[in-house]
Amino acid sequence: GVAAPAHAYDVIVIGAGFAGLYALHRLRKEGYSVRVLEAGDAIGGTWYWNRYPGARCDVESMQYSFSFSDEIQREWNWSQLYAPQPEILSYINFVADRLDLRRDIQLNTRVSAASFDAATRRWTVTTGGGERFIAPFSVMATGCLSIPLDPRIPGLESFQGPVYRTSDWPHGGVDLAGKRVGLIGTGSSGIQATPRLAEQAAQLVVFQRTPNYSIPAQNRPLDPDYIRGWKDNYRERRLAARQTRNNTLNNAGPEPGSLATPEAREKAFEERWAAGGIGFMYAFTDMTSDPEVNRHASEFVRRKIAGIVRDPQVAERLMPKDYGIGGKRICVDTDYFETFNRDNVTLVDVRADPIAQVTPTGIRTEAAEYPLDVLVLAIGFDAMTGALLRIDITGRDGVRLRDRWAEGPKTYLGMAIAGFPNMFLITGPGSPSVFTNMVTSIEQHVDWIADCMRHVLGKQASAIEAEEEAQERWVAHVNELAAKTIFPTANSWYVGANIPGKPRVFMPYLGGAANYAAICERVARSDYEGFRVE
Numbered sequence: 001g002v003a004a005p006a007h008a009y010d011v012i013v014i015g016a017g018f019a020g021l022y023a024l025h026r027l028r029k030e031g032y033s034v035r036v037l038e039a040g041d042a043i044g045g046t047w048y049w050n051r052y053p054g055a056r057c058d059v060e061s062m063q064y065s066f067s068f069s070d071e072i073q074r075e076w077n078w079s080q081l082y083a084p085q086p087e088i089l090s091y092i093n094f095v096a097d098r099l100d101l102r103r104d105i106q107l108n109t110r111v112s113a114a115s116f117d118a119a120t121r122r123w124t125v126t127t128g129g130g131e132r133f134i135a136p137f138s139v140m141a142t143g144c145l146s147i148p149l150d151p152r153i154p155g156l157e158s159f160q161g162p163v164y165r166t167s168d169w170p171h172g173g174v175d176l177a178g179k180r181v182g183l184i185g186t187g188s189s190g191i192q193a194t195p196r197l198a199e200q201a202a203q204l205v206v207f208q209r210t211p212n213y214s215i216p217a218q219n220r221p222l223d224p225d226y227i228r229g230w231k232d233n234y235r236e237r238r239l240a241a242r243q244t245r246n247n248t249l250n251n252a253g254p255e256p257g258s259l260a261t262p263e264a265r266e267k268a269f270e271e272r273w274a275a276g277g278i279g280f281m282y283a284f285t286d287m288t289s290d291p292e293v294n295r296h297a298s299e300f301v302r303r304k305i306a307g308i309v310r311d312p313q314v315a316e317r318l319m320p321k322d323y324g325i326g327g328k329r330i331c332v333d334t335d336y337f338e339t340f341n342r343d344n345v346t347l348v349d350v351r352a353d354p355i356a357q358v359t360p361t362g363i364r365t366e367a368a369e370y371p372l373d374v375l376v377l378a379i380g381f382d383a384m385t386g387a388l389l390r391i392d393i394t395g396r397d398g399v400r401l402r403d404r405w406a407e408g409p410k411t412y413l414g415m416a417i418a419g420f421p422n423m424f425l426i427t428g429p430g431s432p433s434v435f436t437n438m439v440t441s442i443e444q445h446v447d448w449i450a451d452c453m454r455h456v457l458g459k460q461a462s463a464i465e466a467e468e469e470a471q472e473r474w475v476a477h478v479n480e481l482a483a484k485t486i487f488p489t490a491n492s493w494y495v496g497a498n499i500p501g502k503p504r505v506f507m508p509y510l511g512g513a514a515n516y517a518a519i520c521e522r523v524a525r526s527d528y529e530g531f532r533v534e
């Protein structure tokens with residue numbers, strides 16, 4: 001048939017989560033015509049989809065928000081130290097209304113392909129519905145944890161009851177009263193959902209493959225003085241946060257744990273545990289780089305688990321042992337380990353007793369049968385590359401991203417890919433974003449990209465592309481930093497280990513957010529070193 005006429009813009013942004021929304025605002029302010037294409041039927045991205053009971057951010061509310069507008073950060077009020085998902089989604093909607101973003105966002109529009117035409121130097125973006133959009137620039141704001149893992153659990157389709165995914169929980173919630181619920185997966189999502197599911201259901205059976213390290217959130221309502229303290233000092237605190245490794249003020253300890261006495265170490269861990277949250281990982285500077293310090297911290301959490309969980313066998317099963325703390329992304333919980341003291345909660349270790357199959361009425365492991373009414377899957381995501389590779393992206397000379405990345409992702413600065421001119425990634429592989437306050441990282445990326453576009457157009461040029469050598473150097477640098485840590489040793493989504501057949505490549509940049517931003521700055525100031533502008 002005849003292709004539909006294409007809609008022309010300056011920039012096509014794919015995704016309307018935090019990244020896409022800020023990109024829209026910032027690029028529109030530059031004077032560009034921008035179209036945002038969003039697969040969902042509402043904005044919010046990750047915070048729209050992940051609405052399972054207990055879903056909550058593990059970065060403090062006063063920090064996990066946009067900093068670019070002083071009015072917005074003053075107008076909005078957070079209710080809790082760690083905001084629950086519905087509140088974050090309300091915030092996102094508030095921002096969208098406040099900045100009149102919706103008029104440039106097209107919902108229910110899943111992008112299926114994007115290809116670059118070297119002759120016209122334009123991207124053509126095609127949607128599942130057959131619409132075509134043309135623009136010189138494309139921005140992939142597609143998220144790091146937005147493509148749920150395919151459940152490869154034998155017999156799953158035979159189950160008679162409902163199967164819910166944490167990553168696509170029904171709107172309006174689910175009534176679990178009187179139900180026997182089986183939960184598969186004990187990452188952040190499973191750990192947050194477990195206590196809430198246990199309260200609501202008649203019985204909860206948690207199927208755990210790998211136990212995780214989790215730190216209590218010590219969540220609490222925010223009092224007005226605390227909020228005022230932040231609002232009155234936002235400018236300085238936001239600046240200070242950007243000087244840290246993870247764009248977050250975590251009161252990071254300045255000393256290496258390797259120099260601390262056993263007593264001082266223990267005291268620091270106790271204080272961090274009592275304060276709650278991922279700040280635990282910042283007790284010392286070498287928590288994930290010195291294997292000894294990491295072992296002590298891991299051991300500390302195992303002792304805490306032993307102290308909380310009454311049944312010693314259950315406690316033992318909940319203790320991570322085959323990797324060090326932080327190797328998989330640290331979890332933050334409210335009453336997770338405590339929940340295993342409830343009479344209506346059972347922990348099944350599926351490494352010791354694997355799931356043989358899902359039956360119409362429950363789950364059969366090799367050794368036992370668990371009758372269930374409802375299944376909940378919290379099994380994770382095709383992280384960092386999943387959403388990009390779902391789109392059939394073709395760069396210069398017909399090169400396909402799926403082929404270029406067959407051995408694992410390669411980027412320059414996590415924002416650009418050699419062979420794919422004028423396409424920018426927000427929080428892509430090779431950037432530090434997943435170790436940081438995402439919202440701040442998003443702002444940094446988008447601001448850099450906006451400046452970069454202005455540079456290109458200001459030079460009367462029409463294309464910018466990462467150079468192959470610059471990309472190779474960046475990838476080598478990312479790998480070199482990772483090799484000095486415990487991270488490559490854990491089977492985490494950081495290395496793609498949760499996806500059968502995914503190349504094992506450590507994806508995030510570990511040099512810290514502040515260093516990363518400084519490098520990006522330097523590249524910009526040196527006339528975009530490592531990029532070719534035509």
Ligand code: NA7
Pocket residue numbers: 145152153184185186187188189190191207208209210329350378379380381493498
């Ligand atoms: P995660 O952290 O990837 O956790 C997924 C969990 O599901 C993890 O415990 C997996 O065990 C488990 N899993 C996956 N497939 C199976 C099967 N087939 N059987 C049993 N268990 C399985 O995803 P989350 O959604 O919890 O968190 C993602 C990020 O969101 C998190 O890091 C934060 O950044 C926020 P495994 O460890 O692979 O043995």
